[in-house]
Amino acid sequence: MYTIGQVSEMFNLPISTLRYYDKEGLFPNLERESGIRKFSDDEMEALRVIECLKESGLEIKDIKQFFEWVKAGSSTYEKRKELFELRKAAVEEEMKALEKTLDMLKFKCWYYEKAMADGNEDGINAMLPDKLPPEIQKLYDSAHK
Amino acid sequence: MYTIGQVSEMFNLPISTLRYYDKEGLFPNLERESGIRKFSDDEMEALRVIECLKESGLEIKDIKQFFEWVKAGSSTYEKRKELFELRKAAVEEEMKALEKTLDMLKFKCWYYEKAMADGNEDGINAMLPDKLPPEIQKLYDSAHK
DNA sequence: TATTGACCTGAAGTTAGGTTTAGGTATTAG
DNA sequence: CTAATACCTAAACCTAACTTCAGGTCAATA
Numbered sequence: 489m490y491t492i493g494q495v496s497e498m499f500n501l502p503i504s505t506l507r508y509y510d511k512e513g514l515f516p517n518l519e520r521e522s523g524i525r526k527f528s529d530d531e532m533e534a535l536r537v538i539e540c541l542k543e544s545g546l547e548i549k550d551i552k553q554f555f556e557w558v559k560a561g562s563s564t565y566e567k568r569k570e571l572f573e574l575r576k577a578a579v580e581e582e583m584k585a586l587e588k589t590l591d592m593l594k595f596k597c598w599y600y601e602k603a604m605a606d607g608n609e610d611g612i613n614a615m616l617p618d619k620l621p622p623e624i625q626k627l628y629d630s631a632h633k
Numbered sequence: 634m635y636t637i638g639q640v641s642e643m644f645n646l647p648i649s650t651l652r653y654y655d656k657e658g659l660f661p662n663l664e665r666e667s668g669i670r671k672f673s674d675d676e677m678e679a680l681r682v683i684e685c686l687k688e689s690g691l692e693i694k695d696i697k698q699f700f701e702w703v704k705a706g707s708s709t710y711e712k713r714k715e716l717f718e719l720r721k722a723a724v725e726e727e728m729k730a731l732e733k734t735l736d737m738l739k740f741k742c743w744y745y746e747k748a749m750a751d752g753n754e755d756g757i758n759a760m761l762p763d764k765l766p767p768e769i770q771k772l773y774d775s776a777h778k
Numbered sequence: 779t780a781t782t783g784a785c786c787t788g789a790a791g792t793t794a795g796g797t798t799t800a801g802g803t804a805t806t807a808g
Numbered sequence: 809c810t811a812a813t814a815c816c817t818a819a820a821c822c823t824a825a826c827t828t829c830a831g832g833t834c835a836a837t838a
Contacts, residue, residue, distance in 0.1 A: 491784080491785080492784090492785075492786095493784065493785080502826085502827080503784095503785090504826070504827055504828080505825085505826065505827085507786090507787090508825075508826060508827085512825095522833095522834090523785080523786060523787095523833080523834095524784090524785060524786075524834095525785085525786090536737070536776070536777065537737075537741075540734050540737040540738065540741075540776070543730060543731065543734040544734055544738065547824075547825090548824075548825070549824095562748070562752065562753060562754075565745050565748045565749045566745075566749060568741075568745050569741075569742060569745035569746060569749065572738050572741040572742045572745065573742055575738050576735065576738040576739065576742060579731055579734055579735050579738060580735070582731065583728060583731055583735075585688060586688065586724055586727065586728055586731070589685050589688040589689055589724055590721065590724050590725070590728075592681070592682075592685040593685065593689065593717050593720050593721040593724060594721065596682075596685075596713075596714075596717040597714060597717045597718055597721060600710050600711075600713050600714035600717065601714060603707070603710050604710045604711060604714065607707065608707060609707075631681070631685070632681065636814080636815080637814090637815075637816095638814065638815080647796085647797080648814095648815090649796075649797055649798080650795090650796065650797085652816090652817090653795075653796060653797085657795095667803095667804085668803080668804095668815080668816060668817095669804090669814090669815060669816075670815085670816090692794075692795090693794075693795070693796095694794095
């Protein structure tokens with residue numbers, strides 16, 4: 489069993505955030521001892537799931553919904569599975585978007601390296617939009633498709 | 634040259650968002666014809682950069698800063714390059730975080746598939762935390778490290 | 779004894795990134 | 809002529825996810 493301060497340290501989350509999560513219903517089974525929250529391993533695992541679902545782009549109210557399904561028992565296995573499948577698809581989409589973003593960033597890094605070497609952007613502009621070095625052209629095309 | 638409505642369609646962004654970006658100074662060279670915004674290829678490329686930097690996690694006010702550097706000319710090449718290097722590192726970090734998130738999501742998908750097949754979570758709980766099938770154990774460990 | 783530190787609450791405040799509203803102009807279609 | 813479109817502005821509004829504040833309890837320490 490851990491206090492809110494210990495959990496805050498372990499997860500590197502402000503105490504105020506943990507209390508906020510509790511108020512929003514993300515720890516439906518959280519116990520208290522004379523008013524003081526006692527975080528068990530269940531709440532620790534819940535926090536891992538919260539961080540996962542949050543990172544996947546899910547809103548707090550929908551994370552709460554998930555924990556309500558957990559409380560409801562085995563009749564909600566299917567809903568819960570579907571939720572995770574959907575978040576998985578969303579994260580895979582987001583990673584694709586980030587790949588494209590990364591290509592643009594790499595292109596811009598090359599761009600400014602060359603601009604610094606040349607003292608101006610004229611040489612680069614003469615290569616645009618399709619006479620860039622092959623590796624760079626790939627990045628440029630990926631970022632501009 | 635494009636009108637705001639055309640740009641809105643092309644980038645799939647609300648007109649109100651384009652006007653908001655303009656108000657925030659993200660199109661420092663945007664021209665107007667009797668009050669009406671005229672978006673040139675420069676603004677189109679600016680928008681691609683805006684979307685890239687936004688996706689990388691940069692705030693609007695810092696994107697504005699970048700366009701001020703562009704306006705300032707070749708003396709800011711280094712700053713601009715550093716900005717893109719930093720955003721590149723940030724996106725690479727974020728992708729790592731998403732990989733871990735994805736591992737947790739895949740684990741949970743497996744978890745609920747098995748729970749549905751078994752009708753309960755007992756079999757799974759007996760395997761936790763280190764007697765899971767090898768592939769699944771990898772996901773679990775990645776998500777719990 | 780008193781003060782420090784860790785916990786508690788409800789309510790108000792904050793921030794980013796837009797969106798909506800209310801009112802106006804200018805061009806074109808019927 | 810008038811009515812529908814597409815544009816414009818300033819200012820108010822909105823939402824999510826926290827954070828801060830003001831005031832209070834309780835246990836251990838100096």
